[in-house]
Amino acid sequence: MKLRYFAFFLILSAGFASCKKDDHGETTEMVKLHLHTMVGNQAANYTSTFSNNGRSFTLSNLRYYLSNFVLIQDDGTEVPIAGKVILASPDEHEWELGLVPSGHYSGIRFLVGLDSVTNHGDPTVYPSGHPLAPQTPSIHWSWNTGYIFMMVEGKVDTTLAANGSANANFFYHIGLDQMARSVSLSGADVHVEAGGENSFHLAFDLLKALQGVDMRTEIKTHSMDNMMLAEKIANNWPQSFTWE
Amino acid sequence: MNHLTGFRQIAATVIVSALFGCTWEETPIDPGQQVVMPDLPLGFPMPPIPADNELTPYRIELGRRLFHDPILSRDSTVACASCHHADKKMTDGLAKSIGIYGQTGIRNSISLLNAAYQPYLFWDGGVPTLELQVLAPIHDPREMDFDINLVVERLRRHPQYPALFRQAYDADPSPYTLTRAIACFERSLYSQTTRYDRYVYANDTSALTASEKRGMNLFFSERAECFHCHSGFLFTDFSFRNNGLYEKYADSGRARITLNPADVGKFKVPSLRNLAYTAPYMHDGSLATLQEVVEHYNSGGKNHPNKSVFVLKLNLTEQEKQDLINFLLSLSDP
Numbered sequence: 264m265k266l267r268y269f270a271f272f273l274i275l276s277a278g279f280a281s282c283k284k285d286d287h288g289e290t291t292e293m294v295k296l297h298l299h300t301m302v303g304n305q306a307a308n309y310t311s312t313f314s315n316n317g318r319s320f321t322l323s324n325l326r327y328y329l330s331n332f333v334l335i336q337d338d339g340t341e342v343p344i345a346g347k348v349i350l351a352s353p354d355e356h357e358w359e360l361g362l363v364p365s366g367h368y369s370g371i372r373f374l375v376g377l378d379s380v381t382n383h384g385d386p387t388v389y390p391s392g393h394p395l396a397p398q399t400p401s402i403h404w405s406w407n408t409g410y411i412f413m414m415v416e417g418k419v420d421t422t423l424a425a426n427g428s429a430n431a432n433f434f435y436h437i438g439l440d441q442m443a444r445s446v447s448l449s450g451a452d453v454h455v456e457a458g459g460e461n462s463f464h465l466a467f468d469l470l471k472a473l474q475g476v477d478m479r480t481e482i483k484t485h486s487m488d489n490m491m492l493a494e495k496i497a498n499n500w501p502q503s504f505t506w507e
Numbered sequence: 508m509n510h511l512t513g514f515r516q517i518a519a520t521v522i523v524s525a526l527f528g529c530t531w532e533e534t535p536i537d538p539g540q541q542v543v544m545p546d547l548p549l550g551f552p553m554p555p556i557p558a559d560n561e562l563t564p565y566r567i568e569l570g571r572r573l574f575h576d577p578i579l580s581r582d583s584t585v586a587c588a589s590c591h592h593a594d595k596k597m598t599d600g601l602a603k604s605i606g607i608y609g610q611t612g613i614r615n616s617i618s619l620l621n622a623a624y625q626p627y628l629f630w631d632g633g634v635p636t637l638e639l640q641v642l643a644p645i646h647d648p649r650e651m652d653f654d655i656n657l658v659v660e661r662l663r664r665h666p667q668y669p670a671l672f673r674q675a676y677d678a679d680p681s682p683y684t685l686t687r688a689i690a691c692f693e694r695s696l697y698s699q700t701t702r703y704d705r706y707v708y709a710n711d712t713s714a715l716t717a718s719e720k721r722g723m724n725l726f727f728s729e730r731a732e733c734f735h736c737h738s739g740f741l742f743t744d745f746s747f748r749n750n751g752l753y754e755k756y757a758d759s760g761r762a763r764i765t766l767n768p769a770d771v772g773k774f775k776v777p778s779l780r781n782l783a784y785t786a787p788y789m790h791d792g793s794l795a796t797l798q799e800v801v802e803h804y805n806s807g808g809k810n811h812p813n814k815s816v817f818v819l820k821l822n823l824t825e826q827e828k829q830d831l832i833n834f835l836l837s838l839s840d841p
Contacts, residue, residue, distance in 0.1 A: 385639055387655075387682035397642070397682045399656040405642035407633035407764045439766075487766055 291362040292455050294334065295462040299507060300325060300353045303470045307353040312429060315470055318478050319429045320419040325469065326352045326402055327413035328394070330377050334363055334463075335370035335449070342368075348377065350394035350402070351467070360463075368453040371463050375500040376412035376443030383408050404438060411438040411486075413496070415469065419478045433482035437493050442486060444500040451506055464507040471503040472496055539565040539674065545623065549700040550708035550740055554623035560638065560687045562695060565675040570692025572671070573685065579644075579658050580607050580651035587644065587689065590616040596781040596840070597696065602792025606650040613649070613758060615792035618785055621778060623694040626745050630774045630790045633764045637690035642682075655682045698780045699840040706837075715837055722834025725827055732817040733804075733831075742779035742838065748815040749773045751808020752789060760790065772813050783839035797832045 300307040302322075303314075312319050329351055332344040344361040376382070381395065386403055389396035395410070397403065402411045415435040420427045448465070455461045475495055486493040542561045545554065556562065573579070577586040590604040590612075591597040597619035604612040614630050627633070628640040644650040645658060662668040662680035669679060676684045703723075705714040715723065726733045738744045747761040749772040761770035774790040788794045794803060805828065807820035823831070 383635070385636070385686075386642075387638070387686050391656075391681070397655045399654050401646055401654060403642070405634070405639075405646045406629065407631075408635060408639055487763065490766070 289364045290457060292365055292457060292459070292461050294360045294363050294453075294455055295460075296329075296332075296349065296358045296360050297356060297462045297464045297507070298329075298349075298351055298358070299356050299466045300351060301466050301468045301470075303468065307469060309353070315473060315478055316425075318420055318425040320417055320433070320478060321429050322353075322415070322417040322469075324400070324414055324416035326350055326398075327375060327467075328377055328402075328410060329373050329375060330381065331374040332360055333372040334360075334368050335372065337367040337369050341372075348381070348394050350398070357462075363455060365455050365457065368455060368463075369451055370447065370449035371451070371465075372445060372447045374443050374445055375497075376438075377410055378443070379440040382410055382438075382440055382443075386410075409438050409440070411436045412442055413437045413472075413500075415472075419482060421479045421482065423479070425479070431482065433478060435483070435492070435496055436485045437497055438486050439493075442493060442497040444497050446501050446504045448504060448506060465504055466507040467504050469503070472499045474499050474502075539563065539568075543567075545695055545697060547697055549704045551621075551697065552740075554694065556623070556694060557636070557638070560691055560694075562691055563675065565671070566688055566691040567695045568692075569671045569675040570688040570690070570695075573689050574692050578661055578665070579653065581653040582607060585651050590650075591619050594784075596620055596698070596784040598785045600786070602787050604650075606647070607652045610649045612647075614790050615787065617777065618781060619693050620696050620698045620781065621741055622696065624741060627775075631761050631764050632745075632747060632775050637693050638686040641686040641689045655685065659685060701780070701838055701840060703834075703837045716833065718830045718833045719837045720834075721827075722830035722832070723837075725823075725831055726834055731804075731821060731823070731831065732819070735817045736776045736815070737779050743776040746776055747773040748776055748817075749811055749813040750789075750804075751811055751814040751818045752791075752793065752803070754809045754811060756811075758791065769813060772811055779835060779838050781839045783836050797835055798828075801828050801831055 302311075305311065305313065307322060307325055309322055309324075312321055314320075327350070328348060330348045332347055334342045334344065336342065342363045344363065347361055349358050384395070386395055386397050402414055403409070404411065413435070414437075415433075417433060418429045419431055419433045420429045421431040451463070453461070453463055473496065476492065481492050481495075483489065484492040484496075540563050542563055545556075545562060547553070560566070574587040574591075577583045577589070579586060585607045590599045590601075590606075592599055599616045601616065603614060604616045606612050617630065622628070622637060625637075627635050628637065629643070634640045634643060642655055645653050645655055659680050659682060662672070662685065665680075672678060672680045672684050672688070675688060678684050700708075702714045702719075705711040725731045726737075728734075736744055736746060736748055747770065749760075753772065756772040759771045761773040761775075762768065764770075782788070782797060786795060786797075788797070788800050794800050801823075804818065805821045805823045808814060808818045
């Protein structure tokens with residue numbers, strides 16, 4: 264008899280605990296990030312041959328970390344989404360970002376890459392399937408403990424006249440704390456409400472990230488061995504994301 | 508009866524049934540799961556041990572087995588033990604280690620004895636913990652050329668490992684438990700009490716010879732300057748120093764991590780324990796004997812803008828050089 268009361272009490276208190284999300288009397292909704300990885304106006308993939316200023320290339324690996332999301336309401340109120348990290352790739356285009364108060368949102372800010380604490384943490388503490396857990400193929404430098412923020416690998420035509428075929432390996436591994444870049448987009452009109460779609464629609468364009476990169480000669484960087492090229496690409500990130 | 512009394516009764520019931528649970532299902536405590544203290548030589552302080560990876564006999568044994576198992580490498584030919592031999596005090600006797608497919612690595616294998624005290628690992632200090640260190644050789648294309656997730660897949664299919672992991676960590680093989688187990692084994696490895704330790708920590712004045720004592724005085728003098736960097740019970744302050752080995756470094760050392768030109772040619776000051784077993788010396792194994800090492804420091808080394816101020820021409824006599832070498836050898840395990 265007593266135990267039955269006790270069990271009831273337990274259930275009741277569990278119920279109260281789960282209601283605490285609305286502690287300011289606001290309702291919260293799950294918002295999603297919808298992100299397409301593009302090469303110009305084509306969806307990025309690992310089978311097509313793409314063109315960068317007439318120079319053909321293919322992709323075999325394109326992954327990048329986004330983190331430190333902040334959603335910005337119409338009145339300028341910033342709603343940070345703590346701890347959320349996304350490992351974006353052409354294979355995936357929708358992620359749950361987190362619970363935020365209902366309302367009208369006009370902007371989003373996030374980091375391409377990771378903050379320095381997360382970057383130098385221990386990947387093995389994350390459960391399998393977590394974006395920060397060890398990935399296969401790896402997207403982490405194990406000898407200096409840091410993640411690769413953006414990994415672009417494939418083959419490119421390196422003939423002078425750009426009239427050959429894409430058969431030379433290229434790779435851009437952009438990492439190190441100083442390569443993280445903040446991206447800020449405003450002017451959207453996203454209504455976060457019960458039953459709504461509650462999605463922020465973005466696109467990342469690899470061609471914009473490679474603006475100014477001569478893919479005939481600038482074909483490799485591990486960041487630390489070619490900082491100029493790594494910085495050139497990282498500096499393009501803020502302009503490579505647009506509303507979709 | 509009020510609610511409080513009711514609650515007390517329930518609490519009592521819970522406690523009583525918990526007690527009965529113990530009496531009914533009591534199993535003898537498994538000594539393999541008991542936390543053990545490392546077996547330290549005379550004078551050594553307790554090393555820092557992470558709360559999530561305390562030493563237990565099961566964990567140490569699992570780590571020891573993994574350490575010796577080439578299952579960690581892509582073609583199952585290279586184990587951690589391939590470059591860290593117990594009979595060479597966990598080094599390999601080579602200038603530079605040989606990894607998978609017969610490839611020569613870039614640096615000299617460092618002893619793992621006393622690794623528990625290291626504030627960061629590798630000659631360039633790029634990795635902060637023994638647990639994280641495990642990832643590097645597995646992924647290095649010159650060492651094991653593999654992938655930790657694929658190692659874990661192999662371990663999960665193995666006829667014995669899953670049970671050993673559950674015994675040690677109450678969990679399946681995973682990147683987390685794999686790195687913990689190997690680090691736990693490494694944290695159980697220490698040097699032994701040397702004649703120098705008996706002299707210093709047990710006041711055994713006869714433990715060192717006259718030549719060794721002269722060498723010791725030289726070592727700790729402003730004349731030879733050794734002790735500035737080789738300080739403390741491990742004879743290292745863990746700083747990064749350029750010791751004037753080259754005018755131009757093929758391996759940028761600490762600068763590989765910091766990208767700072769002022770760190771080019773700087774490497775972590777190594778411990779001087781067990782030099783008798785760990786030749787050749789320096790980050791690239793370029794000095795074959797202690798005679799060569801002492802001659803290098805006596806000469807003041809090559810010119811380099813980052814060279815430590817303590818590396819300068821010493822003008823030691825032949826007797827002083829021999830005394831210094833004799834002292835250095837007294838820091839080796841018996």
